[in-house]
Amino acid sequence: MAETIGRVFRSVQELANSNQVPEKYIHTQELINTSSPLLDVPEVDLTLLISPTSPAAARQEEFNKLQSGLRSCGCIQVINHGLADSFLDKVRQISKQFFALPAEEKLKYARTVDDIEGYGNDSVLSEKQKLDWTDRLYLNVFPEDIRKLQFWPQKPECFRVVFEEYIKTLKLLSESLLKAMATSLNMEENCFLDQCGERGTMIARFNFYPPCPRPDVVLGVKPHADASAITILLQDKEVEGLQVLKDDQWYRVPVVPYGFLINVGDQVEIMSNGIFKSPVHRVVTNAERERNSLAVFIMPDPDAGIGPVEKLINEERPRAYKNVKNYVELFFQSYQQGKRPIEAAMICQEFH
Ligand SMILES: O=C(O)CCC(=O)C(=O)O
Ligand SMILES: [Fe+2]
16 A cells, blocks of 8 residues: 555644644745635525526526626625535534544545545645645545545544535536526537536545634635636635635635535636636635635546637637646646646737
């Protein structure tokens, strides 16, 4: 068996417990403002949006909000999505319970040094990299044959049952969203979904952010945009932390306790020829309270190429991106070099 990180791994949770902030976690370039202004994220009522019995005007209103959110800040809050509040509480509960287990129990699911899947902390991609103040559990979920069940917790006991139900429902939700996004642009409803392919992948990342003694210089997650097509985020119900960059300024993303935050990933930015924006975002830390979130990344099949939808290319909006295959690989190559990965897919990069 490959060496597990058990031997070399110090969880952020352990650092937090011993009140230590190693230098690798400290950002020296700028102080981090944890109380920046609040972002105005449109709340979209999914039932009104997709139900054929909704009044046409009300449906249109929801489509307008969806489109304007994804164009301006790259995200929307989805409410009235059909998942019960009590079920979302259960999902949050299994995450909290997992991270609260003793270290030796969690280490049964530890990732290997050179793999991303499993329980661990920030993957080190370069020497200069600052580390994120977070522990994670990273699981491949769809297609089913890419699951590595050895990483799926057996404690708490209901983990797998609750999680399985959650991801099945989120798969359907992601399909509805991708269709709605295409429809909002007057495109054929499957134009984004079809590009994801039969073997589109879905990956879940449970994020656990222990309290941090230095929120002024440490980040929960450093600035990045997601490599996904879209990301479905279940935020902590009480503790804020996510920030989005808009017009060169950081904004706090509000907590909607039983809503999902949906953000555009780089691959839908490409498919939409830049109409929808994949937002740069980061997570700040909190000195008093821990925070949990669960990000589900909806990814196109890495073997199927993606590119801007033909009908979204025209004189006013010329093709801005190349067709790309296995974007995630490209993403990590650029990320290592400290570049914004999507630039590698842009045409005429010097003009952007
Ligand atoms: O914890 C959050 O709110 C967001 C995490 C995130 O950006 C990610 O996992 O890609
Ligand atoms: Fe992210």
